[in-house]
Amino acid sequence: MPAAITIPISTFELSITYQKPAIRLMADRVTVLEALFAALEPWSPDVDEMEIITTGKPSEQGVKIRISTQKASFFFSATVCKFIKESANWSDADEVQRLIEVAVTALAQASGVVFGKQVTILSLHLQLKSVSFKDILRGFMSPELLKLDPLAANAMATVLRWPKHRITLDGSAALANGIFVQMEREFDPKSTFNDMKETILNDEIDLLKLLGVEEAEE
Numbered sequence: 001m002p003a004a005i006t007i008p009i010s011t012f013e014l015s016i017t018y019q020k021p022a023i024r025l026m027a028d029r030v031t032v033l034e035a036l037f038a039a040l041e042p043w044s045p046d047v048d049e050m051e052i053i054t055t056g057k058p059s060e061q062g063v064k065i066r067i068s069t070q071k072a073s074f075f076f077s078a079t080v081c082k083f084i085k086e087s088a089n090w091s092d093a094d095e096v097q098r099l100i101e102v103a104v105t106a107l108a109q110a111s112g113v114v115f116g117k118q119v120t121i122l123s124l125h126l127q128l129k130s131v132s133f134k135d136i137l138r139g140f141m142s143p144e145l146l147k148l149d150p151l152a153a154n155a156m157a158t159v160l161r162w163p164k165h166r167i168t169l170d171g172s173a174a175l176a177n178g179i180f181v182q183m184e185r186e187f188d189p190k191s192t193f194n195d196m197k198e199t200i201l202n203d204e205i206d207l208l209k210l211l212g213v214e215e216a217e218e
Contacts, residue, residue: 002208002209002213002214004213004214005216007215008125009125009175010087010122011084012088012096012123013084013085013122014083015081015118021078021079026058029062031110032076032110033063035109035110036065036074040067040106043070045065045067058078059078062075067099070095071085071087072084090201093197097194115189117187119184122184122204123180123181124204125180126181133172134154136212137171157171165185166183167181167184168181169181183200183203183204185199185200185203
């Protein structure tokens with residue numbers, strides 16, 4: 001029987017790289033900002049919550065608009081745009097998708113950027129109810145490594161990488177007796193948000209099943 005969990009901490013990120021840098025966005029962002037604030041008006045963005053980022057590499061500098069009503073933010077620079085949603089829940093997936101589509105459409109129309117590869121990251125902190133996180137993660141450790149010391153391992157982490165896919169399993173630094181799960185995927189420019197949503201959902205279902213855990217009903 002799967003071990004019961006809750007997911008008190010969850011974050012979804014979507015980064016979209018432009019096919020070519022939009023150099024003028026390093027200096028002139030007014031038109032784009034006006035378009036974004038107009039498009040995002042249904043979610044009540046606040047000018048006072050806007051952050052102009054001037055540190056880091058030129059490609060990392062840009063503007064972040066926080067949408068507090070959705071616990072989300074949208075950032076754009078000369079090379080990439082990024083959407084981040086805190087407290088991500090599948091019950092809100094359609095609204096999140098609509099918010100993303102509105103933001104990226106406004107950015108593209110106002111700036112003329114052409115979008116390239118898309119990368120999604122879903123990060124979950126799983127709170128275990130009745131079993132130890134070590135017992136679950138130990139099953140993913142190499143038996144040869146565990147034999148190197150007769151004492152039981154206190155911490156363990158697994159990272160698997162494929163050309164366009166990465167999975168991280170680790171103990172949660174934010175929750176006692178918790179597991180940190182992160183699923184990253186790269187999608188081509190033609191992938192729709194519906195395509196990505198379906199793939200990410202299947203990734204989560206498959207990984208939770210592999211861990212032998214199941215989200216408890218409220």
